[in-house]
Amino acid sequence: NAGVTQTPKFQVLKTGQSMTLQCAQDMNHEYMSWYRQDPGMGLRLIHYSVGAGITDQGEVPNGYNVSRSTTEDFPLRLLSAAPSQTSVYFCASRTGYSTDTQYFGPGTRLTVL
Amino acid sequence: GENVEQHPSTLSVQEGDSAVIKCTYSDSASNYFPWYKQELGKRPQLIIDIRSNVGEKKDQRIAVTLNKTAKHFSLHITETQPEDSAVYFCAACSDGNKLVFGAGTILRVKS
Numbered sequence: 656n657a658g659v660t661q662t663p664k665f666q667v668l669k670t671g672q673s674m675t676l677q678c679a680q681d682m683n684h685e686y687m688s689w690y691r692q693d694p695g696m697g698l699r700l701i702h703y704s705v706g707a708g709i710t711d712q713g714e715v716p717n718g719y720n721v722s723r724s725t726t727e728d729f730p731l732r733l734l735s736a737a738p739s740q741t742s743v744y745f746c747a748s749r750t751g752y753s754t755d756t757q758y759f760g761p762g763t764r765l766t767v768l
Numbered sequence: 769g770e771n772v773e774q775h776p777s778t779l780s781v782q783e784g785d786s787a788v789i790k791c792t793y794s795d796s797a798s799n800y801f802p803w804y805k806q807e808l809g810k811r812p813q814l815i816i817d818i819r820s821n822v823g824e825k826k827d828q829r830i831a832v833t834l835n836k837t838a839k840h841f842s843l844h845i846t847e848t849q850p851e852d853s854a855v856y857f858c859a860a861c862s863d864g865n866k867l868v869f870g871a872g873t874i875l876r877v878k879s
Contacts, residue, residue, distance in 0.1 A: 686865070695777070697857055697869040698812065705865060713866065714769070745811060753861050754800040754819055759811040 656681050659760035661746050667766045668736040676731040676763050678746030684758075685751040687729040691715065691742040692762075698745065704729055705751070736767045770795040770862035774870025781848050783879045791858035791870050792840040800861035801834060801841045806872075807854045815856075816843070848877045 662677045680687065688703035690713075700713030704723040718740060720732040729748075733740060746760040771794040781787050793801075802817035818825045818832045818841065825832050829848075834841040845852055858870045 688867070690869075695871060697774075697871040698859075700866055700868070703865060711865075714868075747867075753865060754817075756814050756817070757802070757867055759813070761811050 658682065659746055659748050659758050661744075661760035661763050663763060664761065665764050667768065668733075669768050670737060672736050674733055674736065676733075676744055676746075676765075678729045678731065678760060679727050680729075680746075680748040680758075680760075681727065682748065682758070683726060684748035685726070686757075687723065687746065687748045688713070688757075689719070689721065689729070689731045690745045690747065691740075692745060693742050701731065701744075733765075738767050741765060741767045770798060770860055770866065770868040772858060772860050772868050772870040774858050774873060776873060777871065778874045778876070780876045780878060783848060783850060783877055785848055787843075787845045787848050787852070787875055787877075789843045789856055789858070789873045789875070790840060791842070791860075792838075793860040793868075794839065795860070795862045796836075796839065798860040798862045801832070802859050802861075802867070803832060803843050804857045804859065804869075805854045806857065812857060845875075848875075850877050850879050853877045 659680045685706045689701040690698040702721040704710045744763045749757040774791045799820040804812035805815045806812040829846045831844045855872045
């Protein structure tokens with residue numbers, strides 16, 4: 656199993672550009688989520704999904720969209736990038752049980768100029 | 769919603785000493801408390817977790833304790849080694865679906 660994969664690993668955008676961060680998992684996990692990591696602020700939940708066709712907002716959803724058309728994929732879209740969205744983005748997945756281990760992808764480092 | 773506070777933000781210990789990191793949470797309904805270790809440039813990885821029906825759990829040099837009444841939980845690392853140097857995050861699962869993280873503790877083990 657590849658586990659949780661993310662692409663790209665690095666990305667530089669200009670203010671106002673849009674892009675999609677890709678996330679996929681091959682563990683048949685129902686639950687997937689996106690976090691952003693900023694220095695001194697830990698990991699903050701952006702959006703999450705409990706299954707295909709179902710998504711919900713986390714702590715910091717503004718400026719981001721998600722969709723979940725398949726169990727495997729959970730892309731994160733930046734609609735109009737802003738410098739405040741410069742961060743490291745992690746995708747994660749687990750089974751449908753809230754007490755099961757959550758596995759993280761390798762992360763995407765995004766810089767918005 | 770859930771709020772998790774973590775202390776200290778940085779911790780330096782001598783190799784062989786113990787390290788303790790403490791977290792408090794606000795939602796009494798939270799029932800799952802994992803700890804993650806993140807090395808520089810890497811993804812967070814689970815090192816130990818505890819569920820709300822257990823007071824203590826140990827795995828070799830690592831242990832976690834949970835006090836539901838006081839709403840706090842702690843990570844204990846004994847006989848620290850240089851490879852324990854990393855950032856450690858606590859988290860609490862609230863609403864059954866949201867894993868809320870603390871701000872992290874930078875642990876430095878000096879040899």
